[in-house]
Amino acid sequence: MNAVEKTLTIRSSPHIRSPIGVEAIMRNVVYALLPAAVFSVYVFGLAALVLLTTAVLTCVATEHLLCRATGRASTVNDWSVAITGLIYGMTLPPGLPLWMVILGGMVAVALGKFLFGGLGGNLFNPALVGRAFLQAAFPSAMTSWVPVLSADRFQILPRSTLAYPFAEPVYDTMTGATPLAAFKFERQTTETVDLFLGLTGGSTGETASLLLLAGGFYLIARKMANWRIPAGIFAAVAALSGITHGLEPETYAAPPFMLFSGGLMLGALFMATDMVASPLTGAGCFIYGLLIGAVAMTIRLWGAMPEGVMYAILFGNAVSPLIDRAIQPITYGTGKRGREP
Amino acid sequence: MLWRRHKTFPRGIHPPECKDETRGSPIRQFPFAPVMVIPMQQHIGKPAIPVVAEGQEVARGQLLARADGFISVPVHAPASGVVKRIALVPNIDGHMVPGMYLQCFPGATQEVIEGTPCRVETTTPEQIIDAVQQAGIVGLGGAAFPAHAKLRIPEGKTVDTLLINGVECEPYLTTDHRVMLEQTDDIFLGIRYLLKATGAERAIIAVEANKQDAAEKLRRQAPNNLPVMVEVLAVKYPQGAEKMVIQALLNREVPSGHHPYEVHVIGVNVATAAEIGRLLPHGRGIQERVITITGPGVKKKGNYRIPIGTPLRFALEWVGVGDDLAEVFLGGPMMGQAVPSLDIPITKGINGFVAFTEAQIYRAEKVLPCIHCGYCVAACPVRLNPARLGLLAKRERYEEMARSFDLMDCFECGACSYVCPSRIPLVQHFRVAKQRIKKRRAA
Numbered sequence: 001m002n003a004v005e006k007t008l009t010i011r012s013s014p015h016i017r018s019p020i021g022v023e024a025i026m027r028n029v030v031y032a033l034l035p036a037a038v039f040s041v042y043v044f045g046l047a048a049l050v051l052l053t054t055a056v057l058t059c060v061a062t063e064h065l066l067c068r069a070t071g072r073a074s075t076v077n078d079w080s081v082a083i084t085g086l087i088y089g090m091t092l093p094p095g096l097p098l099w100m101v102i103l104g105g106m107v108a109v110a111l112g113k114f115l116f117g118g119l120g121g122n123l124f125n126p127a128l129v130g131r132a133f134l135q136a137a138f139p140s141a142m143t144s145w146v147p148v149l150s151a152d153r154f155q156i157l158p159r160s161t162l163a164y165p166f167a168e169p170v171y172d173t174m175t176g177a178t179p180l181a182a183f184k185f186e187r188q189t190t191e192t193v194d195l196f197l198g199l200t201g202g203s204t205g206e207t208a209s210l211l212l213l214a215g216g217f218y219l220i221a222r223k224m225a226n227w228r229i230p231a232g233i234f235a236a237v238a239a240l241s242g243i244t245h246g247l248e249p250e251t252y253a254a255p256p257f258m259l260f261s262g263g264l265m266l267g268a269l270f271m272a273t274d275m276v277a278s279p280l281t282g283a284g285c286f287i288y289g290l291l292i293g294a295v296a297m298t299i300r301l302w303g304a305m306p307e308g309v310m311y312a313i314l315f316g317n318a319v320s321p322l323i324d325r326a327i328q329p330i331t332y333g334t335g336k337r338g339r340e341p
Numbered sequence: 342m343l344w345r346r347h348k349t350f351p352r353g354i355h356p357p358e359c360k361d362e363t364r365g366s367p368i369r370q371f372p373f374a375p376v377m378v379i380p381m382q383q384h385i386g387k388p389a390i391p392v393v394a395e396g397q398e399v400a401r402g403q404l405l406a407r408a409d410g411f412i413s414v415p416v417h418a419p420a421s422g423v424v425k426r427i428a429l430v431p432n433i434d435g436h437m438v439p440g441m442y443l444q445c446f447p448g449a450t451q452e453v454i455e456g457t458p459c460r461v462e463t464t465t466p467e468q469i470i471d472a473v474q475q476a477g478i479v480g481l482g483g484a485a486f487p488a489h490a491k492l493r494i495p496e497g498k499t500v501d502t503l504l505i506n507g508v509e510c511e512p513y514l515t516t517d518h519r520v521m522l523e524q525t526d527d528i529f530l531g532i533r534y535l536l537k538a539t540g541a542e543r544a545i546i547a548v549e550a551n552k553q554d555a556a557e558k559l560r561r562q563a564p565n566n567l568p569v570m571v572e573v574l575a576v577k578y579p580q581g582a583e584k585m586v587i588q589a590l591l592n593r594e595v596p597s598g599h600h601p602y603e604v605h606v607i608g609v610n611v612a613t614a615a616e617i618g619r620l621l622p623h624g625r626g627i628q629e630r631v632i633t634i635t636g637p638g639v640k641k642k643g644n645y646r647i648p649i650g651t652p653l654r655f656a657l658e659w660v661g662v663g664d665d666l667a668e669v670f671l672g673g674p675m676m677g678q679a680v681p682s683l684d685i686p687i688t689k690g691i692n693g694f695v696a697f698t699e700a701q702i703y704r705a706e707k708v709l710p711c712i713h714c715g716y717c718v719a720a721c722p723v724r725l726n727p728a729r730l731g732l733l734a735k736r737e738r739y740e741e742m743a744r745s746f747d748l749m750d751c752f753e754c755g756a757c758s759y760v761c762p763s764r765i766p767l768v769q770h771f772r773v774a775k776q777r778i779k780k781r782r783a784a
Contacts, residue, residue: 009667009702010681012769014755015674015695016356016512017703022712022762078709120710120763226715275714280728282719324729331747332584332723333597 022119025224025275026079032215033086033270039198039208044094045153047146047161048204054098055089056082058105066114080119084108087270088127090205091263091310092134095146095158099165100138104130124317125274128310135310145178145201178202179261180306183253195260206266209259216269225273228282232289233268233296234259240297252301264296267309277317284320284327292316347550349575350588354720354756356512356578356675358551363515363635366643368523371629372659373420373445377650378430378686379405380440384479385486386412388439397424402453402628405441414477414487417626419648420445433671433688435681443650456624461533469538469621476620477627477689482506482517482581482610483672485690488617491607492538498602502591503541505532507548507555507611508574508581511673514693516631517611519644521548521555524615525562531618532569539607543568546611547586551576578675579754583608585722597750612692630689638666638696647687654683657696665698675755709763717757717767723750727757727767734770739777748774 040048063081067074075081088108092101108130116122135142146158178201179190194200198208206212219225237258244252258264272278272292279288292312299308328337382388389406393399399418406416422445430440459472474489494500505528509517521528532544548556550573559571574580574589584595586608593604601608616627629649635642640661647656653669670677671694680694717727725747733742742748748771757767 008669008680008683010679011668011703012766012772013670013674013676013678014759014768015668015670015677015679015697015703016701016759017764018354018356018760018762020760020762021706021764022709025712025714025762118710120712223716275712278713280713280715280718280726282715285715328726328729328746329718329721329724331597331725331750332588333594333599333750334747 022080023078026083028222028224029083029219029270030079030086032219033083033090033205035215036198036205036208036211036266037086037090039211040090040094040204043148043198043207044146044204045150046155046157047094047153050098050157050161051092051094051096051101051204052086052089054101055092055105056085058102059085059088059109062106062109063114066110072118075119078119081109081113084113084126087205087266088130090266091127091131091203093142093145093202094204095144095160096134096141097160097163097165099163100134100141104134107133120276122276123321124314125271125277128271128314128317131310132314143181148199148201178306179257180300183257184300184306187250189253189257190261192256192260195257200261203263203266206263209265212265212269216265219269219273225269226278226282226285228285229273229278229289230268232286232291233264233272233293236290236293237264237297240294240301244301258297258300262300262307263309267296267313268292272313272316277320279320279323279327281324281327281329284323287327288316288320288323291319347573347575348589349577349580350585350722352720352724353577353579353585353722354759355576356759358576359512360515360518360551362642363513363633363644364518364552366515366519368519368631368644368646371645371647371651371656373648374651374655375445376425376652377419377422377443377445377648378440378652378684379416379419379443379650380430380432380438380686380688381406381416382432382438383416383485383649383688383690384414385484386410386414386490389413389416391427391441393424393441395424395427398422399424399443400452400454401450402455402625404626408474412487412490414474414479414489415626417477417628418443419628419650421450422446431682431685433678433680433685453625453628456626458624459534459621461530461537461621464537466538466540469534472621472624473534473538473617476617476625478613478616478620479689480610481612481616481630481689481692483676483690483692484610485688488609488613491609492535494539494602494607499605500539500541500602500607501543501605502607503532503535503539503544504583504586504590504601504606504608505544505546505611505614506581506583506586506608507546507552508586509552510549510576510578510581511675511677512578513635513695514633514673515635516633516644516692518552518555520612520615520631521552522558524619525558527615527618528559528611529562529564529567529569529618530622531614531616532567534617534621535609535614536568541607543570545569545590546571547574547590548572549574549576549580579722579756582722582752582754584752597747627689630687630691632687632691633693634660635693636695636697637701638662638669638698649687649689651687652683653680653685653687653694656687656694657683662696663698665700666696667699667702668697670695670697675759676753705766706764708765711763711765714762716760716762720756720760722754722756723747723752725751727771730774731765731767731770734774739774739781742774743778748778751775
């Protein structure tokens with residue numbers, strides 16, 4: 001028998017690790033978003049394709065250049081900025097001038113993420129920071145919509161897409177409104193089936209409820225999104241719209257309409273569930289979800305704008321650290337929660 | 342039944358089980374090494390005091406060292422041979438500790454010296470506890486706490502349930518599984534001793550659902566006149582931790598910093614119970630134990646009854662390892678300790694070792710910032726907030742970790758480190774923090 005003469009590795013336990021790393025989580029979020037993104041290209045044509053590509057490239061390039069400029073190793077390989085770019089693009093109206101897309105993307109990454117210390121440091125969802133900036137700066141461009149399934153959508157781009165900076169964009173193919181605006185301002189309802197399938201006007205990637213739900217379920221099944229967050233949001237939305245619709249059916253829409261219209265699905269399943277900006281504990285996540293749902297409904301029902309999901313999530317992001325402070329797990333055998341001194 | 346939910350505790354993780362390669366391998370006797378390395382302290386407590394001299398011939402099972410006080414157990418000869426040297430021997434921490442080298446006679450006899458039998462029918466609880474100590478039995482699940490010291494219920498406390506822990510939730514290990522299958526009657530006899538010693542009314546044997554065959558065999562062979570139940574629990578890590586089994590089975594929480602007596606439970610590992618049933622009727626001392634030797638780096642994987650004191654190097658040579666051997670750790674991969682040297686011996690508390698080749702070794706990837714995924718919070722069995730603790734550890738705010746976030750309740754199961762997608766070495770941070778705090782408090 002030969003003596004075992006080897007230099008052995010000495011490492012501290014555990015000696016095995018879960019195969020799920022940050023990169024895998026982020027990559028799977030991109031996979032989950034892709035069906036809805038691809039469908040948006042089918043519905044809105046070249047406009048959506050160009051917009052999404054520009055958004056992703058801008059965000060990735062911004063992160064890469066900022067890392068280089070500050071002498072850090074580039075962090076584009078962890079896929080997190082690719083998600084930011086994709087989600088950011090999906091929240092924008094198709095046909096939005098590309099220079100605005102680029103500007104907002106730079107703001108999203110530089111202000112929403114990099115300034116807070118990069119991955120894991122951001123208080124707010126970077127994609128929404130970018131979108132909120134655009135909403136404030138260019139309100140009319142951000143509420144101009146291109147028609148659904150127009151015949152020439154694969155041949156030509158809307159003129160607004162290629163508008164020059166500082167020029168007043170031309171909206172030659174504007175539609176009436178999104179389903180939420182149509183209901184809010186004209187009491188016009190949309191077929192729930194169309195809402196569900198995504199055959200309505202709206203932001204690039206927010207319309208296809210069915211595909212967004214499928215992607216969301218995929219993430220939840222893989223434990224890459226906490227189910228309590230969308231559950232809380234849907235519960236709050238369903239409850240509030242159920243009550244108001246029950247009391248005044250003429251003024252307020254029914255729960256299915258509220259659930260499947262606007263940015264609720266995209267927001268609830270992919271943005272509110274952003275791990276970095278949401279609470280840590282299960283109970284905390286549920287409270288966070290309820291809060292976002294309630295704020296979104298408050299804005300939708302009584303605010304000046306038809307849609308409120310973006311602000312509701314940003315509000316939830318802001319409250320999330322407070323929820324984490326208050327809702328600590330109760331340590332086994334102590335009967336008390338951990339407490340900040 | 343299509344869907345059956347087994348009892349379990351909240352949270353925890355599901356690492357790959359990796360038990361298939363050895364779960365079906367019957368316990369085989371391991372040969373005697375030419376020289377045994379026998380530390381005087383194979384238990385938590387004071388080291389035993391040698392009662393033999395250098396050069397003295399001893400027989401297998403003979404007393405080598407006597408217990409020094411209540412939290413101490415004696416040491417018995419694992420083989421017949423000559424005490425070559427009483428000197429310092431290497432132990433698992435990489436330190437040298439008092440011990441002796443025993444040169445075995447070639448072809449050492451399998452006969453074991455017997456002492457005074459302890460019959461369960463005719464003894465008092467006190468006598469049983471004494472016999473358990475004389476047999477040198479410690480917690481064989483890995484804790485190595487002297488078993489008799491645990492059995493003596495403190496004044497004013499009562500125990501209603503004797504918990505026999507056969508959960509074995511660490512990946513790779515299958516010793517308890519085999520012991521339950523092969524030493525079923527020893528276990529029941531052990532339970533008789535334990536029930537009498539502790540005054541508990543009933544015993545519950547806890548088994549994870551990945552050992553259904555063991556659970557069935559135990560149920561089938563349970564004597565009618567013994568108040569014993571077999572409970573099958575869901576497969577989850579770290580269900581084998583005493584606090585977790587108690588919570589899963591009885592839904593009782595052991596108060597922080599206290600013993601299971603507080604909730605009227607006493608927990609004993611199933612291998613410990615089997616050994617009590619095996620040794621006490623003959624008045625023998627413990628001179629061997631069952632261990633799993635496995636892992637991709639090992640050729641003859643299996644479960645072995647190995648003489649205590651067998652050097653790891655001898656064990657590895659005998660089971661055969663390839664040139665690609667890269668890491669050996671004692672215990673399972675979640676809590677097992679990497680060995681500093683192959684000269685250390687198998688001691689009473691070691692339930693197995695796993696050999697990894699280069700391919701299995703977890704090489705630290707780049708540690709990323711915490712992304713607040715909450716995986717660690719969802720994994721921690723004692724419901725701490727590892728994410729928060731990790732942040733505080735980075736800033737070396739150790740006192741705050743203990744005072745505000747119950748750091749000292751962490752039993753270092755490693756579930757948080759296992760799940761962390763940012764690869765933050767959480768449990769390693771907590772070990773350092775706990776040591777610092779203990780040092781500071783002692784000073």
